[in-house]
Amino acid sequence: MPAEAPQIRLSIGGMQVEGVVALEVESVGYFAADRFNVACALSGRAGYFAALGKQDVTIEVAADGVGYATLLVGQLDNVRVDLGCNEVVLAGRDLAARLIDAEIAETFANQTASQIALTLAGRRGLTPNVAVTSTQVGQYYELDHARSALATHARSVTEWSLLTQLAQAEGFALWVSGERLNFGPWPQMTSMPVAPENFLTLTFDMINVLPAAVTVKSWNTRNKAVVSQSRGNGVGTTLVRPNLTAAQARSLATSQLTALGQHGVMMNATMPGDTMLRPGMTLVMAGTDSALDQSYAVLTVTRRLSARRGFEQNVTAYAMN
Structure with missing residues (x-):
């Protein structure tokens, strides 16, 4: 890509890796892990990539070719080496993966949700951004203890599913950004005014048979x-x-x-890539001269960067009215 085009900076285990040719990062918002795929030229490095194992990965993008912004800090889950195409594809998730992959069957007697979140964040090397709660978790599920792994005979769940249940009981959001575990009130998101000319492709699906x-x-x-x-x-x-x-x-x-x-009117669009749009933000549509001119809550943002297509992002959102 030319110097003024968007650039990708990939670091694996703290070391910068050259030869990135394509990137896809899917941001899904809350209660799940963002995912990534990075394609690199193999260039005689099959031995290096084959021996990587599970490593921490940082993906940064310079939309203007100069100032880099972090798109994702995550964990390398899969390495696919294609000798015929002289390419390697690296795939993984953000650092919520550390909690998603960790089974848990212990009790947290007489602890609050925030105390448990602090414990699990420290256990997985994440910086806690945790809102303080006061209700002891045993009171959430007096009868259905197995749901929260709080009783002696509780079945095993993952640390992530436990935090998800606790966050939902408190009316909180749960997500990982960079190396930070966020457990607290839903963040206030900004609105972005948009018009059809802001998009490369723009479609709307309207479903008329949903239960009322x-x-x-x-x-x-x-x-x-x-x-x-x-x-x-x-x-x-x-x-x-x-x-x-x-x-x-x-x-x-x-x-x-x-x-x-949320399934009544769905918007699917492709637009030039940026590093600001994220799930939970609102797109305020104007210019269709129809009932489609309304506000849409962003569900997912999938960013793609390649030499052939440049920097684009696909956005899915639902009508809020």
Whole structure:
């Protein structure tokens, strides 16, 4: 690529690696790990790449060819050496992988969610950005202890799934950025005004057959009573879950109805790449002269950089109205 074109800087185990020819980084937001694929010219380095093993990886991009911004700090999961094409493809996830891959079956008696998050962050070498909580975790699931691995006979779960359950119980978000574990209130995201001319491709999918209501039914063992809570109006769907209180069933019905609504109008677009857009931000569309001129919440951003196509990103988002 010419000097003024976007540039990629790849470091593996703290050492810069030359010969990057293509890059893809998928950012998915919260409760999951971002993923990457990097293609490099092999150039006689088959022995080096074949012996890499599990290493930490840092991917940086200079959108203007000068100032570098970090796209992802992660873990190398897979190395594919293609001798015929003289190429190696490196794939992996961000550092949430350390927690996702770690099974856990221990108890955290008399601890709060934030204390557990601090413990697990330290255990995996992550810097904690943890909001303080006060509720002891045993109170979250009085009857369903296996869900949170807090009881003596709890089944094994991963450290990540445990943190996910605790974050959802607190109404928090959970994600890893760089080497930092974030466990706390949902961040306030900015809005970005856009128009059709800002995109290279732009499509909208509108689904007209989604359920308009959700009913959650449960049997509460403690109260020995049937629980049923509904949200929305019209043709609906029913979920059955064990041991919910009325408040929990109502909350689940609300969240499921919201999740269904996110599929009503979906936007898929390709645009010039940047290092700022991320899941959770809002795109405010104008210029279609239709009902499509509304706000869209970004679900995923997949950035691709290559000599042939330059720096592009694919964005998926859902209508918020």
